[in-house]
Amino acid sequence: MARVVVDVVLKPEILDPQGQAIVGALGRLGIHGVADVRQGKHFELDVDDSVDDQTVVKLADTLLANPVIENFTIRRD
Amino acid sequence: MTFPGSLDDRDAARAIRIAGGEAVPLWHADPSLHDVDGVVLPGGFSYGDYLRCGAIARFAPVMQSVIAGARDGLPVLGICNGFQVLCESHLLPGALIRNDNRKFVCREQLLRIENNRTRWTSDYDEAQEVIIPIKNGEGGFVADDRTIDELEAEGRVVARYLEGNPNGSYRAIAGICNAEGNVVGLMPHPEHAVEQLTGPSVDGLPFFLSLIGVTA
Numbered sequence: 001m002a003r004v005v006v007d008v009v010l011k012p013e014i015l016d017p018q019g020q021a022i023v024g025a026l027g028r029l030g031i032h033g034v035a036d037v038r039q040g041k042h043f044e045l046d047v048d049d050s051v052d053d054q055t056v057v058k059l060a061d062t063l064l065a066n067p068v069i070e071n072f073t074i075r076r077d
Numbered sequence: 078m079t080f081p082g083s084l085d086d087r088d089a090a091r092a093i094r095i096a097g098g099e100a101v102p103l104w105h106a107d108p109s110l111h112d113v114d115g116v117v118l119p120g121g122f123s124y125g126d127y128l129r130c131g132a133i134a135r136f137a138p139v140m141q142s143v144i145a146g147a148r149d150g151l152p153v154l155g156i157c158n159g160f161q162v163l164c165e166s167h168l169l170p171g172a173l174i175r176n177d178n179r180k181f182v183c184r185e186q187l188l189r190i191e192n193n194r195t196r197w198t199s200d201y202d203e204a205q206e207v208i209i210p211i212k213n214g215e216g217g218f219v220a221d222d223r224t225i226d227e228l229e230a231e232g233r234v235v236a237r238y239l240e241g242n243p244n245g246s247y248r249a250i251a252g253i254c255n256a257e258g259n260v261v262g263l264m265p266h267p268e269h270a271v272e273q274l275t276g277p278s279v280d281g282l283p284f285f286l287s288l289i290g291v292t293a
Contacts (some may be wrong), residue, residue: 068172
């Protein structure tokens with residue numbers, strides 16, 4: 001079994017209200033040097049040999065991410 | 078249609094009955110649409126909104142039939158979570174994201190019905206202003222400029238928020254339709270405005286009246 005990591009983030013032009021909430025909370029922690037936060041998702045997949053790179057791209061593009069509003073990166077560990 | 082986590086399926090069925098139609102319960106795991114003349118994908122939190130709202134419902138067994146039927150002209154109305162499912166299914170363009178104000182908004186909303194030529198809005202006057210409840214946390218409609226301009230130019234904006242944008246939807250868009258006009262996605266809840274006792278108005282009833290008595 002191999003491990004594949006897919007990270008999904010909102011496209012830069014899409015508003016991220018959760019990220020804004022986090023910036024506000026950081027301020028209340030007394031940390032003021034953080035200009036912006038974007039919150040994304042991190043998926044770890046345990047896959048067998050039948051799941052090639054093309055398949056991972058397909059499942060990332062179809063299910064894990066919504067390509068209308070999100071970008072993703074794939075990494076094989 | 079009932080998915081695991083659907084909330085407003087029964088109210089939608091009730092609205093259909095109040096409009097004089099026969100409400101046929103559809104089940105996410107049953108691929109058959111049982112010869113219905115139209116499908117309502119209701120509001121709620123299908124699959125707990127896991128991953129993204131509507132992202133998992135899109136792959137329910139029944140959705141293959143809904144998608145095929147929609148492509149063939151079957152009227153499909155997606156309300157709130159149903160709108161999210163339609164966008165995830167690519168039956169409608171764009172996507173719904175978290176409300177810009179980070180609040181779950183639950184209130185009566187003034188809307189303008191801008192397209193009364195869809196299968197679900199033919200019972201409205203063009204530019205009719207209506208009061209229909211909204212309740213959403215991820216109701217912000219977004220799409221790239223090209224898509225939005227196309228929707229506007231083709232008259233595919235079905236409803237627009239008036240007197241305040243409750244969730245940051247681009248151009249205050251509350252609902253859209255596909256090019257053929259049989260698939261409509263709407264963030265507000267017309268099924269909650271179908272009788273005086275239980276709603277702010279009966280302004281939601283024409284969504285269901287538009288289809289009653291019409292065969293597929």
